Amino acid sequence: MANPAFSNSPAFAAGAKAVDYSKPISAEELDAMYGRPSATPVDTDRMSYEDTIVKTLVAFGVLLATAVVGWFVPLLMIPGAIAGLVLALVNIFKKQPSRGLILAYAAAEGLFVGGVSNFFATGFGFDIVPQAVFGTLGIVGVTLVLFLNGKVRTSPRMTKIFMVGMIGYAVFSLINFGLVAFGATESIFGLRDVNPIISIGLGILIVLLAAYSLVMDFENVKTGVERGAPRIFGWQAAFGIMVTVVWLYVEILRLIAIFQSSD
Template identity: 50%
Template sequence: MAAGGNPLLSNNPAITGRGQYQDGRAGYAPVPPQNSYGQGRFGQGQFGHGQPGHGQSGYGQPNDLQDLYNRPSATPSQTGRMTFDDVIVKTTMTLGLVVVGAAIGWFVPGLMLVGLIGGLVLGLVNAFKREPAPALILAYAALEGLFLGGISSFLEGIYPGIVVQAVVGTLSVFAVTLLLFRSGKVRATPRAMKFFLIALAGYALFSMVNLGLMVFGVTSGMFGLNSANIPGTSIPWGLVIGLLAIGLAAFSLIVDFTSISEGVRNGVPARYAWSAAFGLTVTLVWLYVEILRLLAILRGDE
């Protein structure tokens, strides 16, 4: 599972629209090239006199110009630029495949390992691709669904009702994060991003060490070091680590929202709605897994 791939998306010039116009203004689309005489590509400005294709435009009559000015402005969808609706539709498709895959994985738990490995590989591939590949993104969503279905079925058999709690918790964190972002109270500022990346790297390192200890049988708990108590207390390490991970996943949503807003504002191509959908899917899967694990640790004494 490719957790935290979103900073890569947020640094993508195509997503953030951090290009410039030829006159220095920030934006996505470049100004049409000029020749050495300061004229357009065909020797004259767009609305010159005469015939097009010979250094002049075909809009020589005043009535033609007036008709052009009276026409309604083209919408983002008509100009091939990304919109919020594009992101919503693409995200709905990816999350729908996650649910379908989860339903299959729930009844066929043996596919969980396939989903885990396949989702990890495709997550990394999609995160580092310069151009979004819809087929690979949808395949990633389906494989992650297999993994989520298998692990959810397993934990539900031990702690009845835990899956519903995890789903409600995930939706609640998503809703609160979105409201905070829309209110302007939380933003992915450069300083906040530095702390986020440092904390994310530390968490990734801890997760790798913990996984290694579990694989080689050094720890006996279901979640490795997360199941052990903090020395001198009855508080499991998993409670502290889990809350940190949920906080990181929540801020990762802020990074996603910021990237999407900048992309729409700067008019990036519509195909990058798939990148935005991929980022949101990665973060929501990560958030659900962390909440599910935290609940399992808290209910470990049942």
Template identity: 50%
Template structure:
């Protein structure tokens, strides 16, 4: 059973794509007819089929689409860095596109790329504001984000960090609690009930919550890796690679924002 923490991978859309791939593979197996020795030799002599030819998702396909998505985030971030007033637009449009992509039955490459671009506007504006307050913080956050990603991937590949049903249930409960706290904090800040740049997420409490959120994001990465592996193993259609790339992009953006917030709290206490 595939485990999913990222809403993209838990969506009905991604599950149906994965099941459809496995079902197609099974049908092909049951209807195959015996082949002659010469036919088998000719088959083995042919070059390897590409993902487009097989119609199946591969790791290379997921990597390529993820790199494209992250590249668009960087382009949007470069624009947002120069025009920080676009940060709000990027945040609002990115949120809407994120929800649309997460629950869309079929992945839309155009909508996924638009999401990456608008989220880039938000990240660029946010990073530019913090960079003006704490020089060097943006580079620190980028390096820390990809360091966490690399370590998580290495631990996952080594088998030392795996998703389990019990841990995933605990993760979902923690995510609900974190989401409710974030909404409460945002509401209190909007109505002026609390002061400060981060509201309740200031000082040592903010650092503790930030560290907790980073742990949640790393486990979300493990769930992303698990669902991608399951999709490849079960022969998910090649279009599912876009859903996988979108899911990874969402998690990495979340991780970056949390690390940026932690660094800002630490730098603000200097």
């Protein structure tokens, strides 16, 4: 899987099987079962789309609340980033999702997002933040609509291409970070700001990678619901979607800043 937030959870595994509830029952028990109202996913403690959406909105609500704090106290960006990384790793490798740890990650990531937004707004103009926000919402919205209409789906071939692109992008980012950290480039964006071709190419690559990652996230949610995953895994789905959306937002923010600095 592309998103590590889902890869360690058996509820979203490709080989997972639906729960078998079949048991020998008597005629009286069968009659009583038919007389009961239909059980909802809440009654059976199973994942549902509605419950997962609520959990995702709650997580993003926490992120936005702490993002306001990070905006007014930009120095919290650094501890937020460190705490977010640690909590992300904990949530990724934890077999059973934890609502508290996922909301703690959302709070830490909010501090980072608010601080980094303030940093870019101060250096490149305050209009850069709403541009990045609406750009992110636009990509997420279009991807979700296309997914719901069955227009986009993952495939083994596309996933392999996606993984190659992600590995290449990760290697490039690591090298670029080293060049910036050691002062090998004049621009704070490093090789991303060498020429417009590289900037545009990276921008297109990031959007495509993020959009495909979102499709994979949505399919993981669909898989969890259809296979009757425990309701608690709705929090894991919310965490995975948040990881992708935050990454997309920061990359769009940086891309807009590069274009503005090159004018």
